[in-house]
Amino acid sequence: QPTALSGLPAGVGEALEAEGVADLYPPQEAAVEAGVLDGESLVAAVPTASGKTLIAELAMLSAIERGGKALYIVPLRALASEKKAEFERWEDHGVTVGVSTGNYDSDGEWLATRDVIVATSEKVDSLIRNGAPWIDDLTCVVSDEVHLVDDASRGPTLEVTLAKLRKVNPGLQTVALSATVGNADVIADWLDAELVESEWRPIDLRIGVHFGNAINFDDGSQREVPVDRGEEQTARLVADALDTEEDGQGGSSLVFVNSRRNAESSARKLADVTGPRLTSDERDRLRELAEEVRGVSDTDTSEDLADAVERGSAFHHAGLAAEHRSLIEDAFRDRLIKCVSATPTLAAGVNTPARRVIVRDWRRYDGEFGGMKPLDVLEIHQMCGRAGRPGLDPYGEAVLLASDADTMEELFDRYVWADAEPVRSKLAAEPALRTHVLATVASGFASTRGGLLEFLDNTLYATQTDDAGRLEAVTDSVLEYLAVNGFLERDREGGTESLSATGIGHTVSRLYLDPMSAAEMIDGLRDACAVAGDAAAGDAGVDDAASGKYERSVPGDGDEEPGFGTYSPVEGNGDGTEAASDRAGDDSADADAATADSPPEITPLGLYHLVSRTPDMYELYLKSGDRETYTEICYEREAEFLGDMPSEYEDVRFEDWLAALKTARLLEDWADEVDEDRIAERYGVGPGDIRGKVDTAEWLLRAAETLAADVDGVDGDAVLAVRRARKRVEYGVREQLLDLAGVRNVGRKRARRLYEAGVETRADLREADKGVVLGALRGRERTAERILEHAGREDPSMDGIDADRSASAAAT
Ligand code: ADP
Structure with a gap:
């Protein structure tokens, strides 16, 4: 076996053996045969838990041994730290690892010294925009969960980022890891890569449907799990797994449900199953763990989670604080927590295998669809793939639930026998292209319309589509939008049309803003200054264009929150120095004076509303009764809005305005020192959501401050008002506490x-x-x-x- 692994840093082969990797798994073997150790590009489409990470490690380590540098792109921020910790074991063999998440650095210059860099696709995109010097040095890039190019809100960023990296480094080895999808060959085609496709798993997976008194498995076998009258199917299945000992222990379960609320109530109910089955030692350790959980934050969510954890059960969803999530994941891996009820986000990455996976809900509410919509085959397969822990379980079991024979038939056809859907590029949509076209021009990847189209020809979209005209048409309308708003200049001369980013266009690109967010913020601030009578009376082109084309990007999955794992906003310019001078100049007497004598004052609520109505802030949806409540508040506080409020008859725009008001009120409450718990209750959100909103608002206000200083028509008082509002939301305090x-x-x-x-x-x-x-x-x-x-x-x-x-x- 060591001969197969030539070209790796000294000692790596032995280290792998010490870890229990005696032989390569068949898909890994196939990857080596395809040349992954020799710099060949590769798409590996294999099931969850069948060793994709090692394929990536082999590629990266051999690239480093040849003197190169590797980048590992993850889909979620939470995964970045997990992967970094995993790769750090190679530091003993001289390989250095760095992770770039969040907003600590603008161009990540220090990463130049690292051999392996881990980052989300948004972060890589922003590093390219900010001219990170080491991008040119990359010789190997890994894209984890590449099938997410299919995601409408985040896929285009991954697609464009890979295209840019490959353009900068023509010989770049590209290793893309994918779940088993319907068209892995198309992805391989796009990336000029070899394809390794396999259904092999290290541990057998049986998928079945529970109906009546038994699980009916795909291999024709049955397992008796009778459900008594009044008992729930899920509870019975969790109990059955726990009562069946293998290796001296009962099996743990992972239950997938369709909403956070359901995850929480399911965890509460299943604690009645797990609680009585704990040993006294486990009970002691769980009590300690529950205390740790309570210590993370002083909220109902924290309390509810701790109550369940004490009895061996837990919930897991994107509304949890990051510390909560990792406590739960670790304890589940340690077999201390016996059952986790989770929303589908858990299936997407984090390594949390269980003996039994129970897919309780296979439909989820979808606003656009207007009802309950069945989940994708790919999603269900990924959940099922979490079943079975190599070395611990004899096999993994994934169980779907049916309440009647017809549903059982349907579930077999729809999910058990079905292949996953093909992946389809979502690039040819205006919100995606708006930001990527500007960035592509601003960072010098294209300087003419023709060059731009040529660049876009390197995307998955171009590989997949028969209709080249569509991408061209959307690109043209986006170019028009960017030009009208003053972000791009177009110069038609002869047959070619040259493109260049304006100063403000460059700033918007570097700030990682959707150009529409920038237009909305510039427009709102100018409007406020013009009303105050301070600004030069100019009717800048921005005004009409920004409001004339009102539209929002719709979040693809209510479970995903920017700033909570997916987003990587970049710092504004000159940040380090600013923080210090800020504090000195921010004494509250000065602040009060500034607001007191400018008649239509710019209030924090006005600014929070302004940033909340940009497409970069995920909406809070209006629930029943909210329309009335917020309409009332809307009229009460009309004077504070920056920009014109739409009329009630403009249905969609008015509704969006109210939804933004709801978010703005949440931010205002936070800045007024309202308890986190009260806020969570009042707006029907989790502590993780509050964090997400606060982080996003802070980032957008920081961006607004930079923009305000760059454009005409916004005066110094407005800039100060933005800064104060930003700091209040950053710290969650009233004016008087800012200093402390x-x-x-x-x-x-x-x-x-x-x-x-x-x-x-x-x-x-x-x-x-x-x-x-x-x-x-x-x-x-x-x-x-x-x-x-x-x-x-x-x-x-x-x-x-x-x-x-x-x-x-x-x-x-
Ligand atoms: P994936 O990324 O495909 O979901 P992972 O890479 O996380 O799967 O692998 C799952 C587990 O299998 C890990 O714990 C890993 O250490 C282990 N593993 C990977 N390759 C081998 C191998 N060749 N022999 C033994 N264990 C392996």
């Missing part, structure tokens, strides 16, 4: 308690009585010391500070 909350480790709740105790500013922290500080921080000495240190106190030590005194101070 800016100190590291303080946060909104501690800032309030310090303020109430008379410690009102950063300067106060340097002078205050330590007992008072400790009291306000509920006697937490380490925290108090760290905070004092960050506030710049000379001697932050809490040694000898009286705990009783601090306790009594806290009581006041």
Whole structure:
């Protein structure tokens, strides 16, 4: 076997053997034969858990051994850290690993020193736009879960990003990992890659449908699982797996349901099944875990999750905080949590195998469809693929649920026997092309209309379509939009039409904004300044164009939240220095004065509404009764809106306006120090959603600030108002706490308690009585010391500070 693995860094073959990789799995073998160790491009379309990651590692490690550099593109932010941790075991063999997520860096220059870089496709896209110098050095790129090019909201970014990387580096080895899809050959064709396609699994998977008193499996076998009167099918199946011991232990289950609410209620119910089956040792460990869960945040979600965890059950969905998710995933892998009820997001990446997968819901509510819509075959197959833990289970079982014989037939036809759908490019849509056409021109990938079309010819869309005219038509209408809004200049001379990005167009591209968001924000700010009478009276082209073409991109999956795993907004320019000067200049007296004497003042709500109505902010949907509530608020606060409110008769636009108002109110509540729990309840969202909205608002307001400084017609007061609104949402505090909350480790709740105790500013922290500080921080000495240190106190030590005194101070 070691001979098969030549060309890897010294010691890697032995390390793999030590990990239990005695032989390559057949698809891995096929990948090696196809030349993955020699720089060949490859599409590997194989089932979940059949060793795709190792194929990627072989490609990357051999590329590095040849002196190259590799990039691993993940679909979710949560996966980036997981993959980085996985690849870090190669550091013993001299391979360095870096991860680029979030918004810590603008061009990720430090990554130039790393051999392997892990990032989401959005992050890679933004790094290219910001001119990351190491992009040119890449010799190997891996695209994980490449079948997601099919996703309407995120697929086009992956498609264009791969096309750009391949254009910059003509010899680039491209390794694309895919679930088994209907047309892997087309993907291979697009990427000029060899194809390895296989149905092989390391552990047998049996798929069946439970109906009546048995699971009927695809191989014709049956397993008796009688369901008593009044008992639920799911509960019975979870109990059955747990009661069947293999290897001295019962089997865990993963239950897929169609909404967060259902995940939570299912976890509660299934705790009645798992709870009584725990050993006393497990009960102790779970109690500890539940405490950790409670410690993550002070919310109902946290409490509900902890209650279930105590009894060996849990829920998992995109509304959870990241810490919650990883606690649950780890404990499930450690077989401590016996059953997880999850929304389909869990199926998409995170490695959480279970003995039994139960697909409880195979339909999900779809607003556009106008009712319950069956899930894609691919999605169901990916859920089923989570069944079976190699080395632990003799086989994996995936079970769909039917309540009658007809449904059982339907489920067999629709999912068990069916092949996954083919993947189809979603690039030829205006929202996708708007942003990618601007970025493609701004970062120099095309400078004429012809060059642009030629570039787009390297996408999956071009490989797949028979109708080249459609992409051209959408491209033309997008070019028109970008030109009218002042982001692009078009120059028709002779037969060629040259294209160049304007200054503001470059800024929009680097800020990673949808150009329509930028137009909306510029328009709103100019409007506010014009009303205030401060701005030069100019009727810039932006005005009409932005409002004249009102449309929104629709999120593909209500479970996905930007800023929570999918999005990678980039920092504005010159960020590091700005933060420091900000704090100094942000004293609240100055702030009050600025707002007091400009008559139609720009309020935080007005700004939150402005950013909430851009296509970059995911909508909160209006629930029943919301229309009335928000219509009322809408009229009450009409004066605060930036830009013209649509009339009630413009149905769609008015509805969108109200939905944005709902988001804006959420942000306003957050900035008014309303409890996270109250907010979650009031808007029907989870703590993870609040985080997502807050992060997105912060990013958009930062972008708005940069834009405001760049365009005509927006004055300095407006820029200040944007900055204050942004900082209030960033820290989640009122104006008076901005200074305190800016100190590291303080946060909104501690800032309030310090303020109430008379410690009102950063300067106060340097002078205050330590007992008072400790009291306000509920006697937490380490925290108090760290905070004092960050506030710049000379001697932050809490040694000898009286705990009783601090306790009594806290009581006041
Ligand atoms: P995928 O990415 O296809 O979903 P993974 O790469 O996560 O699957 O592999 C699933 C598991 O199989 C991992 O725990 C991995 O360590 C293990 N594995 C991969 N290849 C081999 C091999 N050749 N021999 C033994 N175990 C392997």
